[in-house]
Amino acid sequence: MLRLHGVYRSRAARNIWLLEELGLPYDHVPVVQRYRLTDEEAANRPHTQTPAFKALSPAAAVPVLEDDDLVLSESMAINLHLARTRGGDLGPRDTREQALMDEWSFYAITAIEPPALEALYADQATEAGRAAATAAADRLRRPFAVLNGALEGSGWLVGGRFTVADINMAEVVRYAMALPGLIEAFPAIANWIAGLHARPAFQKMWQAREAETL
Ligand SMILES: N[C@@H](CCC(=O)N[C@@H](CS)C(=O)NCC(=O)O)C(=O)O
Known part of the structure; x- marks a missing residue:
């Protein structure tokens, strides 16, 4: 049985999106980042600093996936594992596709996620x-040119079809949509x-994320 820990307003969103694409049954435990809670709230709900959660995730961060006795606590590793083991056409058909899916996922979290998060959290009022x-926008232009060029072919990142690589990349690119006009400069x-x-x-x-009351 699969059990995913992490609220929608976290990197668990990328795992939930994939799980929903695959139609896989899973338990969802809405573990929230402790820093988002008051002490009173923390007493009443699962969060990242409870001893039970830290036993699963020594880094005290969501998401965490339990797949029977396998515990994974990196969101990209979780998606690549799900795609490899249960992904059907969203996963790799061979080791070459696996390598390309790994590559795009690592490019997403190294070249794009850090500046995209800076853009997301920048207070535009100051x-x-x-x-x-x-x-952040300046740092994103080079990787976005790379991504745009790759998408100009089939419109997908790997195998000419929608795969986990698109989900992993898109959830990182989404953060940069807070920057007005940047995405529009890259039509693909x-x-x-x-x-x-x-x-x-x-x-x-997304609708479940919007409905989340935290
Ligand atoms: N590289 C990790 C990052 C995990 C992470 O930073 N999670 C955040 C929420 S998106 C968190 O739980 N933070 C809690 C904290 O820093 O106390 C991943 O992609 O899974």
Whole structure:
């Protein structure tokens, strides 16, 4: 049985999107980041600093996937594991595709996620925040040109079809959508992410995320 720990407003969203795409049954435990809770709230709900959660995740961070006795606590590793073991066409058909899916996932979290998160959290109401957002946009232009070029072919990252590589990349690119005009400067990315966000599995995840009361 699969059990995923982590609220929607966390990197668990990328795992929930994939689980919904695959139609896999799973338990969802809404473990929330401790820093988002008051002491009173923390007494009443699962969070990242409880002893039980830290026994699963020494880093005290969500998401965590339990797949029987296998425990994974890196969101990209979770998605690549699910795709490899149960992913059907969303997973690799051979070791070459596996290598390419790994490569795009690592590129997402090394070249794109850090500046995209800076953009997401930059306070556009302050001069310092706007400067941080501009710097983040500057750092994103080179990897976005790479991504845009790759998508200009089939419109997908690996195998000419929708795969886990698209989910892993798209959930990181989403953070950069906080930057006005940046995505629009890369038409293949803009077209690709609009199509991904229209998918029923993404919409299901997103509506649950919007309904989350934290
Ligand atoms: N590289 C990890 C990052 C995990 C991570 O930083 N999770 C955040 C939520 S998205 C968290 O749980 N933070 C809790 C904390 O820092 O106390 C992954 O992709 O799974």
